[in-house]
Amino acid sequence: MKHPRMDVNLEELDRVLDHAREAPLSEPDYEKLKNALHALAGMLPPPRSTEKTKAVFGPLEAPAQNHGAEPVKGHGRDGASSYTGAKKVAVPHPTLHAGDACPGCEKGKVYPQKEPRVLVRIMGQAPLAATVYALDRLRCNLCGEVFTAQEPEGIGPEKYDETTAAMIALLKYGSGMPFYRLEKLEYLLGIPLPASTQWEIAEEAAETIKAARDELIRQAAQGEVLHNDDTAMRVLAMVREPSDDRTGVFTSGIVSTRPSLEQAGQRIALYFTGRQHAGENLRDVLDHRAAGLAPPVQMSDALSRNTSALPEGVAILLANCLAHGRRQFVEVAANFPEACRYVLETLGSVYQL
Secondary structure (H helix, E strand, O other): OOOOOOOOOHHHHHHHHHHHOOOOOOHHHHHHHHHHHHHHHHOOOOOOOOOOHHHHHOOOOOOOOOOOOOOOOOOOOOOHHHOOOOOOOOOOOOOOOOOOEOOOOOOOEOOOOOOOOOOOOOOOOOOOOOOOOOOOEEEOOOOOOEEEOOOOOOOOOOOOOHHHHHHHHHHHHHOOOOHHHHHHHHHHOOOOOOHHHHHHHHHHHHHHOHHHHHHHHHHHOOOOEEEEEEEEOOOOOOOOOOOOOOOOOEEEEEEEEOHHHHHHOOEEEEEEEEOOOHHHHHHHHHOOOOOOOOOOEEEEOOOHHHOOOOOOOOOOEEEEOOHHHHHHHHHOOOOOHHHHHHHHHHHHHHHHO
16 A cells, blocks of 8 residues: 655654653644654565565566467366376277277278277265175074174275275375364264274384384485474473473474485485484484495584584584575665675575585
8 A cells, every 4th residue: 555755854753752751642743643653664665475586676677578489288187197096997899899890981990099088087085985894694593503694805804904004194194184184074974083093093003114114214314415404393292201301392304315316216204203303313313324425415504403413433514504594684685785686696596506
């Protein structure tokens, strides 16, 4: 909203403020002070949702319009090949087979096309489905023995199979869906599954994949560049050592990469939740690093708890990021535009590397 231009008389405003110490403001004085404050507020820069250089200063020049470029073809929707998890159903022709006479011209023969016509049909279903098997029971009226139908083959002895645990873990830890929210969703779909039961299922399944977790930690320790940071976390209950005087709980993220093998997708993300900070968790990971490897690069901000004493024989190259320092220049860019633009554009060249 634009405010009308106004002239500010500082001496008059000082008089208004001095008078306000002794008596309530009069209506004219109130309006003068209000208009001056609104004019000052209108001069403040609007809040930014991003700290990119072009958002701080605006683009250097308008991008050239390529009017002669060919329009991008395609409808923008996902093709049938994108549905990698879909069930595939082959539908044969009901009457024709390879080599049959053509029913159209009645002279040639028909042969299969390289690509079939593809239809995609999507239906809704509960994240966790249940099947109730009703096994017939027959009882002899003379001896009283009861005969029960055999269980169908392949249903297994457990009420919750391994796919149940996998789906719960994927929704909770992969998609961030709380247990209680999944409980409510499944209840509305007619499949009751209490949050406490979900936790027991996930906890039991976790025991079977600890070996995979340990192997991920071992491989992450061999990385060439390791990023680490942590954030505060809330845990309902956590057992602590009697000597532990810490009160905080943190989730540390450690991402291990091998730039020389980036095309092979060598990137491992580890998460640790507990009393330890990011530096201590990284120390424990590097405890599994093979001897003889070159020191890895640790990428993090300069917060002291992102580093820790390393295991004997392990060295790192500490590369503190500049994000927090850069932000200081973003905050004063309106006051020193030329100097701050130089700094931000120079850092932009560094970030490109």
